[in-house]
Amino acid sequence: xxxxxxxxxxxxxxxxxxxxxxxxxxxxxxxxxxxxxxxxxxxxxxxxxxxxxxxxxxxxxxxxxxxxxxxxxxxxxxxxxxxxxxxxxxxxxxxxxxxxxxxxxxxxxxxxxxxxxxxxxxxxxxxxxxxxx
Amino acid sequence: xxxxxxxxxxxxxxxxxxxxxxxxxxxxxxxxxxxxxxxxxxxxxxxxxxxxxxxxxxxxxxxxxxxxxxxxxxxxxxxxxxxxxxxxxxxxxxxxxxxxxxxxxxxxxxxxxxxxxxxxxxxxxxxxxxxxxxxxxxxxxxxxxxxxxxxxxxxxxxxxxxxxxxxxxxxxxxxxxxxxxxxxxxxxxxxxxxxxxxxxxxxxxxxxxxxxxxxxxxxxxxxxxxxxxxxxxxxxxxxxxxxxxxxxxxxxxxxxxxxxxxxxxxxxxxxxxxxxxxxxxxxxxxxxxxxxxxxxxxxx
Amino acid sequence: xxxxxxxxxxxxxxxxxxxxxxxxxxxxxxxxxxxxxxxxxxxxxxxxxxxxxxxxxxxxxxxxxxxxxxxxxxxxxxxxxxxxxxxxxxxxxxxxxxxxxxxxxxxxxxxxxxxxxxxxxxxx
Numbered sequence: 001x002x003x004x005x006x007x008x009x010x011x012x013x014x015x016x017x018x019x020x021x022x023x024x025x026x027x028x029x030x031x032x033x034x035x036x037x038x039x040x041x042x043x044x045x046x047x048x049x050x051x052x053x054x055x056x057x058x059x060x061x062x063x064x065x066x067x068x069x070x071x072x073x074x075x076x077x078x079x080x081x082x083x084x085x086x087x088x089x090x091x092x093x094x095x096x097x098x099x100x101x102x103x104x105x106x107x108x109x110x111x112x113x114x115x116x117x118x119x120x121x122x123x124x125x126x127x128x129x130x131x132x133x
Numbered sequence: 134x135x136x137x138x139x140x141x142x143x144x145x146x147x148x149x150x151x152x153x154x155x156x157x158x159x160x161x162x163x164x165x166x167x168x169x170x171x172x173x174x175x176x177x178x179x180x181x182x183x184x185x186x187x188x189x190x191x192x193x194x195x196x197x198x199x200x201x202x203x204x205x206x207x208x209x210x211x212x213x214x215x216x217x218x219x220x221x222x223x224x225x226x227x228x229x230x231x232x233x234x235x236x237x238x239x240x241x242x243x244x245x246x247x248x249x250x251x252x253x254x255x256x257x258x259x260x261x262x263x264x265x266x267x268x269x270x271x272x273x274x275x276x277x278x279x280x281x282x283x284x285x286x287x288x289x290x291x292x293x294x295x296x297x298x299x300x301x302x303x304x305x306x307x308x309x310x311x312x313x314x315x316x317x318x319x320x321x322x323x324x325x326x327x328x329x330x331x332x333x334x335x336x337x338x339x340x341x342x343x344x345x346x347x348x349x350x351x352x353x354x355x356x357x358x359x360x361x362x363x364x365x366x367x368x369x370x371x372x373x374x375x376x377x378x379x380x381x382x383x384x385x386x387x388x389x390x391x392x393x394x395x396x397x398x399x400x401x402x403x404x405x406x407x408x409x410x411x412x413x414x415x416x417x418x419x420x421x422x423x424x425x426x427x428x429x430x431x432x433x
Numbered sequence: 434x435x436x437x438x439x440x441x442x443x444x445x446x447x448x449x450x451x452x453x454x455x456x457x458x459x460x461x462x463x464x465x466x467x468x469x470x471x472x473x474x475x476x477x478x479x480x481x482x483x484x485x486x487x488x489x490x491x492x493x494x495x496x497x498x499x500x501x502x503x504x505x506x507x508x509x510x511x512x513x514x515x516x517x518x519x520x521x522x523x524x525x526x527x528x529x530x531x532x533x534x535x536x537x538x539x540x541x542x543x544x545x546x547x548x549x550x551x552x553x554x555x556x557x
Contacts, residue, residue, distance in 0.1 A: 002214075012455040019452075019486060030291045032298065034333050037486060037517040041525055044488035068290070092526055100489045106525035132294075133326050336516035343536055370528070371519040376512070376535035376544075 002028075004062035007047075009078075010055070015047040018059045026072045029063045030132055039072055039130055042110040045103040046076035046126050052097050054080025054123065064129065071112070071131035078125075083118040090116070156269040160252055161209045167251060172201045175240075175247045184239045187231040196223065197240075204244060208273050213280045220284035228285075228292055237285045238278070245274045301330055307338040313345040314415050315377075318408070320353035325360065332368045339375045346415040347372050350408045352383030362395045369402045378418060379403065382411035436461045438468055443475040444545060445507075446538065449483055458491070462498045469505045476545030477502050480538060482513030492527045499532040508548050510534065512541035 005021040007014060022043040023036050031039065043059065050057040057078025064073045083089045090108070095101035104126070108114040111128040118124035164171065176197050179185055185193050200223070207216045224237075252270060256263035308316045317335050339347065349368065354361070369379045380403045384392075392399060405411040434457065439446040445468055447461060465477055479495065481487070499509035510533045514522070533548070535541040 016452050016454070023485075030287070030294070034329075034517045034520055037521045038524060040486045041488055041521040044486055044490075045525070048488065048490055070287070098493070100493055100527070102489045102526045106489065106527075109526065110521065110524050333516065333520060336519055339536070340516055343540075345536075345540070367520075367523040370523045371516075374514045374519040374522060374529065374534050375516065376537075376540055 004060065007059045007061070009047050009050045009057050009059055009076075012051060015044055015051060018043050018047045018061075022059075022061050022072070022074065025061050025063060026130075029070050029072055031072065031130070035130065035132070038110050039074070042107045042128060042130075043074055043076075045107050045110075046074065046128070048099075049103050049124075049126075050076060050078045050080070052099065054078035057123075066131070069131050071129050073127065073129045074111070076126040076128075077123070079123040082120040082122050083116075083124055084120050086116060086118055152265075153269045156266050157208060157211075157273065160266055160270055161205055163252070163255060164205045164208070164248060168201065168205075171247055171251055172197055175201070175244050178243050178247060179240050182239060182243065184236045184243075185232060188227070196227070199223070200240075200244065204248075204277055207277055208270075211273070213276065216277065216280050217284050220281045221288050224285045224288035225292075228289055234282070234286060234289065238282045241278045241281045245278055248274070298330075301327075306331065307335050309338070309342050309344075310412070311416070311419070311421070313343060313419055314348070314412075315339065315342060315344040315346070316348045316350065316408075316412070318350040318353065322355065323361075325364070328361075328364045332364070332371065335368065336371055336375060339372060339377050344377050346378045346380065346418050348380045348382055348408065348411040348415050350382045350411065351388070352408060354383070354388070357388045357391050359395045362392050362397050366397055366401075378415075380405055380411045380414055382406065382408045435464070438464055440468070440472060440474075441542075443473075443549070444478060444542065445469060445472070445474045445476075446478045446480065448480040451483060452485070453491075455490070458494045462494065462501065465498060466501050466505060469502050469507045474505075474507045475549040476542075477507050477509045478538060478541045478545065479509065479511050480513045480541075481511055481518075482515065482537070484513075484518065485515070487514065487518050487522050487527065489525065489527060492522070492529065496530055496532055508533070508545055510541040510545050512537050 002025075005025055007018040007021055009015065009018060019040040023040045026036050026039045043061075047059055050059075055078075057076065057080065060073075060075040060077070062073050062075075064071050088094050090105050091101070092105050093101040104116065107126070107128055111130045113127075113129040115127045116124065117127075176190075176194055179193060179197070180190070188196070199219070203216055203219045207213060227237075249267070249270065252266055253263065256266050306318055306320075308318070310316055315335065315338050317331070319331070323331065335347065338344065349365070351357075351365070357365075365381070369381070372379050382405045384404050384406075389399065389404070403414070405414050434450070436447050436449055436453070436457065439448070445465065447465060449461075453461070461479075465479075468474065469477060477499075479498070484491070495511060502509050511529060512535045514534060533544060535544045
């Protein structure tokens, strides 16, 4: 039983891989069916952001603990252009591409914890965690 | 030139990884050679300590054999993954039998001690070597005990969660009153977790019953804040994604006002004053025609 | 792998078999547009029963497919969204807009036959 997985994200196919790894790991951790889909959806969103805006990056998935709580942490990291205005990016509907602009705010809604760090020219890191209730 | 005579060839800090590995291999060989009597001694001590009372002697012996072999295998390989898998498997078997955490921790510690004593007996003539052997053995043995205990506790928590989930499912408020029609009466204050669970049940119910209409009755909901409102909207939207029409009933004018203030688009949901009215509207949508003094008859 | 498209009278039924790659989704869009035009289909059913995740990309693409098909005179219905997928979608904030949805193939066909009888363009 592994506790973590790392998926390089370059193309659309990697998005599916990341989702499957996430689903598998989350199932190991003990999440129920509905949460598995929620997590896979969130992974899909952040992975797609990497593909669409950063060209390449990686997603680190790990089972985490906080006392007796168990959860899954998703870290989506890229060396892309970075986000100039994070607040704006976190608004529903805001998109600099062809997207629906729901990826970041949506992921925050899907997950329990959400932290985004980004700097223009340096890339972006999204860290999102979901806990088993 | 004076010869420096050291009493022990190596101190603990000078022990190389390689020699620890060599020591582990040696003690693993010893544990395998003496498997039969060490295992017996362990089982005897388990019974003496009144552990695993929920199991028969044969069962204890069978499990003890597996645990012993896994224990030694982990000492040999250093990999806990196989042990974790085994521990989960073992837990799954013994938890329904009523075996408790302290028992599992107890038997693993007993095994650790039985094996340690055996090592002590074997190497007692060479104190230095004994120390090195124990230095190699102890961290590995403690890691094993920890792994088994943690796996057991996690498995136990998983089973408890499953049972709680099953209980909540049994107390489902989703009612099927007619073909293709579901009613979900919401009563009182529901915490977010329960709300999520109820929505999940409703959506599964829509699939299972092939429901075309869902009536969500919030007559029994005292107050609506933005969390509840969002939840209601999500439930309505998700139901519609599954092709069901949603009718919300029991919306008092105060709550309607609150929803509008929060920003809920009431035009996306059908609302009817009371549950009865909602059911009638649902039947109308489904093509039922209610005739006075007769039971509802489905229109062609 | 190309998504199989079945013709049933005035309707086309596309059954998605597994997680689709971006290219496969684009291919589906092109295939449906071409066939809807060729057969003058009135209604298109896209069956997503097997999809275990519907993300914003999939949603966006399905909406654009429906839009293109409407330009060809056909109504689209998405059927088979699973409970867990529906729930994740609404939490993410996805909406299919005017794209109609139905529980399954049977319901989808019934829905489209009602809609296409009445004429085009009625909203959900």
